[in-house]
Amino acid sequence: MNVLGKTMGFSLGLTLIFTLVTYLLPQVKGEAPVEKKVDLDSLTMDDFVALGDELFHGKGTCTLCHKPAPLGRAPDIEGEDMVATAAERLSDPRYKGVATDAASYIHESMVEPGIYVVAGWGKKGSDDSESPMPHVNKPPIQLSDMEMDAITAWLLAKDGNEVTVALPAVEAAARAVEKSGVAARSQEPARAPEEALSRYGCVSCHSMDSRDALVGPGLVDVGARLDADEIRQSILDPAAVIVEGFPPAMPADFGDRMTVNELEMIVQYLAEKKG
Template identity: 70%
Template sequence: MTVFFKTIGFSIGLALVFTLVTQLLPQVEGEAPVETKVDLASLTMDDFVAMGEDLFMNKGTCTLCHKPPPIGRAPDIQSMDMVSTSSERLADERYQGESKDAADYILESMIDPSKFVVAGWGKKGSNDTVSPMPAVDKAPIQLSAMEMDAIIAYLQAKDGNEVTISLPSPEAAAEVVAAAPAAGGVAPAPAATAEEALGKYACSACHAMDSEDPLVGPGLATVGARLSETEIRQSIVDPAAVITEGFPPAMPADFAEKMTVRELEMLVQHLAEKK
């Protein structure tokens, strides 16, 4: 009988420990994805510009790198007049693209960023010929044509310039805009796999997953050989706790608020296996 009660007591204690650990981890509920369609009948240019600002700040992940120095890993374009800046870059002898005006240049810089690399901001070892920036119309960011137009409209309007981008055509009415929760949208569904979580949180926009080549952050091909699961988990939920030498504190600090417990643990396990 004593053994029985000891066993029951041990089981209850173990359950309490797991409950405590669960409560200490991020508790974010995933929501089912809901399509948010643009109401073209009432959409104004001010609305479109506001949409572009929200995309710039959220889904586009632009502010991960485009920050003021010294923490920025790309030019701080929010502090620049991008219309006049675009004209200067188009006239630069190093420009390799085909754009003719500011709107074309901004679009080109999003989908083929290596056409012009700002001096000092190129991928390490490329002599400023290769941009570390991912193409935003490809995975993991995957902005639509309409979303990129909205960002261009925002970058034109923010400094009082004329917006030359047209409002979406009726054919774009069915196009889904993955709006951030702050803009009235809903959170994406929880990732089902570690690979989905990597895409959902745009990890590969800053980290090379299959090599140790540095991008915005260090490469993660063998991160499991360098860090324990506990250290990997900490680097995600509290990235400022330990900063890798040679890299600025550019990683977002709010992943603990955005990730579900399951997403976090899938990422930790996936990265821990990279050795």
């Protein structure tokens, strides 16, 4: 009887432990995907600016790097008047681009970030000759022209400046929306670790195939340095251990945004990277 009681107690204890772990891990509700409609026929400039705000803080992954000092790894453009900032940079003798105003400068900085690197913000060891910023119109971020225009509109409007970006034509906007899936369904969980790493902006800040430092350290050999538990902690609580030489710039909300499966796919994928 004593043995049976101990066995039942042990089983109950395991059940409670697994239940607790389940609550601690990030979850995703098993609900049907929610449709997000975009009424292109009645799209206003206010709607377009609001879309730019959403893209800047979401899909564009801009806030991973563009933060106030000392956390930022790029200029705090959200806290700057971009019309005044653009005028200052366009007059810099180091500027070699073709932009003529704030709107064209913002667009140029997204598609060709290496044309002009703001002093002090270049890739480490490049003497400000190389930009650590990815081309946002290419994978993994891959913003469309319409999405980049929306971000530009928001960056202009947020400080009360005139928005000089034109609203997209209904036909062009419809094609862009259809291509991006904005009007179709909300994103379903990633099916592979590479997809998850791209979706959450990891590859924008970390090199996966070298030790080269981008915004964060290279991860080609992270599995030789950290075990799975340490990698998981670095994702869920990035402030717990800060790599020397890098500011605490990594977002702390991945635990809320990732599903359990996405997190574990990334953890196991990185744990196997031994260099």
